[in-house]
Amino acid sequence: MRKKKNVLIFGSTGSIGKNTIEVLSNLKDYKISGIAFSSNISEGLKQINKFNIKNVCVFDEVKRSEIKGFLKSVKLFPPRVEGLCEMIDKVEADILMLAISGSVGLIPLFNAIGKIKRICIANKEPVVMAGDIIKVEALNKGSEIIPVDSEPSAVFQILNGFDVSNVKKIYLTASGGPFYNYYGDFSLIKPSQAIKHPRWKMGEKISVDSATLMNKGLELIEIKNMFSVDVSMIDIVIHPQSIIHSAVEFCDGSLMAQMSYPDMKIPIQYSLTWPNRMESVGKKLNIFEISKLEFYRPDFDRFKSLKLAFMCAKKGGVYPTILNASNEVAVEMFLNGMIKFNEIIEVVDKVLSMYCENKNKKVTIEDIIEIDSWAREKTSQIASLIIKERR
Numbered sequence: 001m002r003k004k005k006n007v008l009i010f011g012s013t014g015s016i017g018k019n020t021i022e023v024l025s026n027l028k029d030y031k032i033s034g035i036a037f038s039s040n041i042s043e044g045l046k047q048i049n050k051f052n053i054k055n056v057c058v059f060d061e062v063k064r065s066e067i068k069g070f071l072k073s074v075k076l077f078p079p080r081v082e083g084l085c086e087m088i089d090k091v092e093a094d095i096l097m098l099a100i101s102g103s104v105g106l107i108p109l110f111n112a113i114g115k116i117k118r119i120c121i122a123n124k125e126p127v128v129m130a131g132d133i134i135k136v137e138a139l140n141k142g143s144e145i146i147p148v149d150s151e152p153s154a155v156f157q158i159l160n161g162f163d164v165s166n167v168k169k170i171y172l173t174a175s176g177g178p179f180y181n182y183y184g185d186f187s188l189i190k191p192s193q194a195i196k197h198p199r200w201k202m203g204e205k206i207s208v209d210s211a212t213l214m215n216k217g218l219e220l221i222e223i224k225n226m227f228s229v230d231v232s233m234i235d236i237v238i239h240p241q242s243i244i245h246s247a248v249e250f251c252d253g254s255l256m257a258q259m260s261y262p263d264m265k266i267p268i269q270y271s272l273t274w275p276n277r278m279e280s281v282g283k284k285l286n287i288f289e290i291s292k293l294e295f296y297r298p299d300f301d302r303f304k305s306l307k308l309a310f311m312c313a314k315k316g317g318v319y320p321t322i323l324n325a326s327n328e329v330a331v332e333m334f335l336n337g338m339i340k341f342n343e344i345i346e347v348v349d350k351v352l353s354m355y356c357e358n359k360n361k362k363v364t365i366e367d368i369i370e371i372d373s374w375a376r377e378k379t380s381q382i383a384s385l386i387i388k389e390r391r
């Protein structure tokens with residue numbers, strides 16, 4: 001009998017995590033060896049019982065103590081990042097699905113490199129912050145980094161293991177989010193409106209990022225880092241149908257696009273089974289039902305997040321970390337009703353302009369962690385000033 005592949009899922013109760021579990025339930029050669037989540041105990045318990053999961057980490061300390069009494073013959077790991085790292089060290093895993101949200105994934109990701117053979121990354125924030133370093137580490141230590149996010153997955157599927165030497169252009173597609181055709185007052189947009197994406201059902205943070213188009217900005221940097229291409233080779237394209245998940249133009253004039261119904265189960269499964277393809281539970285595209293595919297240049301003036309992301313991608317160094325950290329804090333403040341929708345990008349812009357670059361320095365992971373805290377602190381300060389002025 002063939003040995004099943006053990007999969008460790010970080011962020012099992014989230015949108016990507018639940019889709020991963022659905023995909024795995026239909027693949028016979030894989031089994032879940034452990035899960036980690038933050039605080040959704042009822043969903044976590046359902047998963048533990050249904051799939052007989054033996055290793056669990058509950059990131060939130062209070063929630064962890066609440067779940068303790070319900071677990072029999074399950075190893076409960078410590079909370080926080082230490083628990084995630086300990087899971088990587090101690091739980092048998094051939095694959096890690098990194099599907100937590102935000103920069104908190106950075107340290108566990110680093111810890112997993114060299115210890116787990118395949119790391120499937122949905123959690124784009126660490127790749128934005130430290131993609132270059134992650135790639136080198138993975139190459140040196142023999143781990144495969146496979147993208148899950150639909151756009152990098154599209155590029156990965158098109159390149160199919162070939163390098164980018166014959167690539168002329170990467171077209172990174174964007175649905176435009178819920179407000180692309182909204183010409184009203186952005187300051188009046190409420191969190192409940194911003195988290196409703198027209199095509200994808202996702203976690204709150206990425207939904208707000210999709211509404212500001214910062215998600216596309218982060219993906220620009222994610223693709224630049226993951227495939228080691230110059231940012232001038234990437235064009236963002238508004239494609240409202242979300243059928244083409246990205247396209248690659250080669251030097252001979254051939255342009256290849258990856259198309260599918262917008263269902264994350266498809267790129268999730270590919271990241272797990274690559275280089276093989278298997279029957280999928282993802283919804284299939286009926287080509288006869290596509291009446292049109294549209295492509296537009298994005299409006300950089302109404303969606304300044306894109307300008308900021310291009311600027312940070314070009315500058316490199318710690319700029320993407322500042323963009324990401326400041327955005328993460330600003331989005332949380334927006335979701336908590338502290339700042340307005342339009343202020344998210346205003347605050348990020350101000351924080352970026354406060355940073356004085358040290359051009360000659362090679363960026364280390366320690367620098368990234370330090371700058372991440374700096375940007376978080378500055379974002380809170382600037383947002384507090386905005387809130388004060390409004391009173």
Ligand code: NDP
Nearest residue numbers: 011013014015016037038039040059100122123124202203
């Ligand atoms: P969700 O908010 O739906 O889920 C996040 C998951 O991570 C939940 O299980 C949550 O637990 C858990 N979590 C949060 N913080 C921690 C932590 N510190 N330690 C352990 N677990 C934690 O997010 P999504 O699934 O939408 O997104 C996850 C990542 O994937 C993001 O980086 C996003 O950008 C990326 N992505 C998502 C896509 C999508 O379609 N959703 C598409 C492409 C990329 P709990 O539920 O208990 O709070």
Ligand code: MG
Nearest residue numbers: 149150151219
């Ligand atoms: Mg995406």
